[in-house]
Amino acid sequence: MIKEFMSPDESNQDSQLFQLLALKEAIEEFDPKVISCLEKKDQMAAEHELTELCFQLLEIPEEDHLLIFRIYFTSLITEIIRRFTLRGRLQTAHLGNGLAIIAIVENWQTVAEFMSLIPWFIDKVIHDIIGCVALIEYTPTMGRILNLINENIEGSHLTLKWISEALEVSTSHLCNIFKTEMDETIGSYVNRRKIQEAAFDIKESRLTLTEIGEKYGFGSQSYFIRTFKRYMNTTPLKYKQQYFLTHVDAL
Structure with a gap:
């Protein structure tokens, strides 16, 4: 857990360093699982892994919650698009749908929105980006x-x-x-x-x-x-x- 890495007796600089390291470890643990579930279009498993990661992220300082959540959710979309690009599969619809989802995520104003809309987010990524074929x-x-x-x-x-x-x-x-x-x-x-x-x-x-x-x-x-x-x-x-x-x- 992230809080296990933090000590109230450390200086502010050291405390920030430990928080960053803990955040990095949490993302490194769950991020590959989330990506893998998304690519397999396993919606329930992806929702579970993303939810678990979000609970880990809640243990960083509260003033950073919203920024970190927004960065991570949008980075998931850019990573999926990056993988399509590397595989030679990127189509206009992939990019357009991805940007549309990012625009919505950017407008979420509370952590509660991020947490409650995880099922919606996963569904949109799977069906509008990963499962998208630009029939046009x-x-x-x-x-x-x-x-x-x-x-x-x-x-x-x-x-x-x-x-x-x-x-x-x-x-x-x-x-x-x-x-x-x-x-x-x-x-x-x-x-x-x-x-x-x-x-x-x-x-x-x-x-x-x-x-x-x-x-x-x-x-x-x-x-x-x-x-x-x-x-x-x-x-x-x-x-x-x-x-x-x-x-x-x-x-």
Whole structure:
């Protein structure tokens, strides 16, 4: 608990330092859980984790409550949008809906509002940002296809036959629709999306390259490497080394 880090006998400067450290530890503990639940669209679990974090945040000085709550809630939205950007999935609707939610959050005036509106906030993030497909850019049918692919990008089951059966259309009709609207074959698009997700995991997760290849259904490491190089112009290992080299230089 945050209060365990605080001592009334310390100087004001030391007390502020301990408060900041405690705040940092609380966010580091709960933030990955909140993000994970949001990405899985597990609304109840996300509400629970965010509520637990908010109770932790209540133990910082009262005059800082509103500012910290507002910063954290808006940072959740910007982090989700950042992840969409890194995965090559950001659409105008994601950004527009995210900014609309932030505008509402910015107008909340009390901690009680933040606490009581957690279910609303989680619902809006899941449905208006994470689950959003900008159908204005695609026909409704293409929106269904892209949403199905994005929802099932992990694993090896995302084949042309599986997609056609899930959408109850013939494989030939599916290929024609996709090629006409996307100017790309559905197989190429699926592989490209898998590699975008794999590249994100290389930078953001602790999974090994072998585990990442398996996660996205590549039958062998050599196939994963060839496919990665086709879309990223480098191997997974070189991509990882370059990212961490750049990241260390920036620190």
